Amino acid sequence: MDELESLLAKIALRDRAAFEKLYAISSPNLYGVAFKMLKRKDWAEDTLQEAFVKIWYNASQYHQQKGSALTWMMSIVRYRAIDTLRSNRVEFTSDSLLEDLVDDKYLSVEQMEQDLDKCIDELKEKQKKSILMAFYEGYTHQELSKKLAVPLGTMKSWIRRSLDKLKRCLDEV
């Protein structure tokens, strides 16, 4: 059992000290992820706050069958951030942001785990970019098709085929 898991077990028993420690250990990573997706301090902080309130009350529902403790907490942050994006994204379609996004920063994912890294690298460049933009920025098919200037149907099949390919590759390694 890792440290986060044992902290969650204590939090399930309403241990405030354990909760504070969990926050200290994990909030910088979780906040970084929320901020990368949302790009606004107020939204990212709100997401982090809601996520930790949920972690406090739902810690007893976490068990190891639900994956690692970090995956469980990350999923709470991630899906909440996606909800926030979807209800606010209209403000987010400026061209400057578009230029900012369609650069090559998505092509270097140095610290990624090796297997995943290898499998992502096997994707064609534009498909790889679509997957990474969707993952890190929370874009929908529609938004991605606009940003990468391809028809919606093409984008949908890029994403679907990329995920299929990733799965085959990840299951092999």
Place this chain on the structure above:
Amino acid sequence: MKYDSPELIDKLAAEYVLGTLHGKARTRFERLSLSNSLIQDRILYWETQLFPLHDSVKPMMPSAQVWENIVSRISTSRHKAESFWEKIGTWRAVSFAMSLVIILTVMNVNLLKPIAPLTPESAIAQYVTVLATKDSQAAWIVRLYTDSGKVTAQALKTTKPGLQKAFELWMLPGGGASPQSVGLMPSSGEKELVLSDPLMKVLLNTNALAVSLEPAGGSPTGLPTGPVLYTGALNSI
């Protein structure tokens, strides 16, 4: 859309985790996942595969206000009474039952027939607690005898954990130490448990007990894995 094809479920789970599943389809899939273990399984598969991508995201410090807001949210809501560490609200509800037990125990009046003949001195439990749900439904009286390390758990009513499940008793040491398992609780009647020497030491630093729902035979990990259903503050007599 039908959700009975494992292949379709896998594709939807992939796009759910990636984030490209959106609108009503996303909401519906999320709702279905609550009661569908195949969906949960596929979501977990994709989370485990894709979340390492987060490792490359730069950690950032949120402002101190966020933690303050969280603390205030978990302290002021109706859940406040659940907190061990703010006992006042919680324990008022069970204090009547507890006082009665304490008085009877101090007076050496046994609420049940003793398991073995006890000398007058050792018949007095040094610690006693009533384990109750958060809405004050009392389920067990637990007595701890520090001279012998004996623990008795007396069911106040029949409380069944359900098929393939068990109720497990935990000591909750202060100072952020891990909960320590004491043993499994009886569904009815009374059960005697014995504290090992290391547990006797933990007891000195323990101010509350809790009962969690675990797989039959008890927690496989040595820490509570299921929901905590009953709690009780430890009172020395």
